[in-house]
Amino acid sequence: MIQKTILNINRKFLLFGLMIWFLNACAPQISFQVQKPPEFQIQDIQYLEIGSFIGKSGNIPLPPVKTDESFLGKMGVGVTKAMEPLVQNFKANPQHSEKAADLVRAQILGMLSSSSPWTIINTTGEETGISGSIPDDAKVAVLDAQIKYAELRYEDKEAIRYLVSVENKGTTFEQQLLAKAGSMGAESLGAGFLIPTPYVELLAAIEIEMSLIRRNGTRLIPPQTHRAYYVRKWGGNSSSSHMPGKIRKQIILEFQQDESFSESISTELDRTTLAVQDPAAYLSMGLNLKRSQQVPLTSLDLMIRLSRQSAEKYLKQISPYEEETQLILLSGNEVAMNLIRGNAYQEAIAYLQGLDQKTAEDEYNLGLAYEATGNSGQARIHYETALQQSPGNSQISEALSRLK
Secondary structure (H helix, E strand, C coil): CEEEEEEECCCCHHHHHHHHHHHHHCCCCEEEEEEECCCCCCCCCCEEEEEEEEEECEEEECCCCCCCCCHHHHCCCCCCEECCCCCCEEEECHHHHHHHHHHHHHHHHHHHHHCCCCEEECCCCCHHHCCCCCCCHHHEEEEEEEEEEEEEEEEEEEEEEEEEEEEECCCCHHHHHHHHHHHHHHHHCCCCEEEEEEEEEEEEEEEEEEEEEECCCCECCCCEEEEEEEEEEEECCCCEECCCHHHHHHHHHHHCCCCCHHHHHHHHHHHHHHHHHCHHHHHHCCCCCCCCCCCCCCHHHHHHHHHHHHHHHHHHHHCCEEEEEEECCCCCCHHHHHHHHCCCHHHHHHHHHCCCCCCHHHHHHHHHHHHHCCCHHHHHHHHHHHHHHCCCCHHHHHHHHHHC
């Protein structure tokens, strides 16, 4: 049976294969909730006052380009083509910045209310916000912030080249793929025809400048500036963007790792397979024109996302925090291993300490439990003991290197 189908040939089959190989090659690991110390040690402070959070106008620069030395990076994989107008920086809107300032304040209060080394006072930023007895100014830290926020939304159509290919349904799947590869080569020479395809591209940036001082005016740490970015395109050509290609790739890698990379890849593979095996269904579902089933984010959703990311960055500098880390558990005492798998670290420590004899694997797992509770000193001691019992063990050596 001969059947015509419209194929979007801008997908790279080789890239899909490499990505799936990478995902399958990852060794299984266990998630640990590890307590981490802050970057700065705030001394002699018992209270934290949330001061003024002000929205500002001004430019937010794009992140500096980092050199990607990976194999795919050197091949230019993931770098999009530039579209006009090309974004060179973000200009903060005062009204949007004021809303973002309120959200950053709310994010910081929410995070500190669940885990904070200080008693939180005066959350309003006003003089009247303090209730009860007023503590010594030298023991009170005041947190002030200046916030810039900018958002750009591009809605338009762009011409995407499509080809008409003739399929013989009596051929094998491999033969059909070879035919598609020939179509891809023809497209690169300008064959096919153009279809105006709608798209929405959303870009945003936030910049927060945080100041932490004692209420008596002395500075506790230098002012800290953090930025977060977002870029995503729905519809149109996935290989083009209003953001410079290398910067766009860097933003996605640094700020958007939570957006289900593996799920998106498997979805694209499903669509590619459907295009070859059942082109009528592929066209009827409109998958030749769509790049994502998800609706573009609203402005509020995006502002909440970036305010949370920037607030988290700053709080990791001044307050202890928990972080999910993928670590390898060695095969030792089964009871202790099950306790660690269940994040019952203190119970695992007590159980392992009570053993009359501990193997190198037990010593390593004991160090792992201490590391998860934030006790790096004890973790290092038990990692060193484990390495003495099992010299040359690469996993134990890696754990020791991690704590240096």
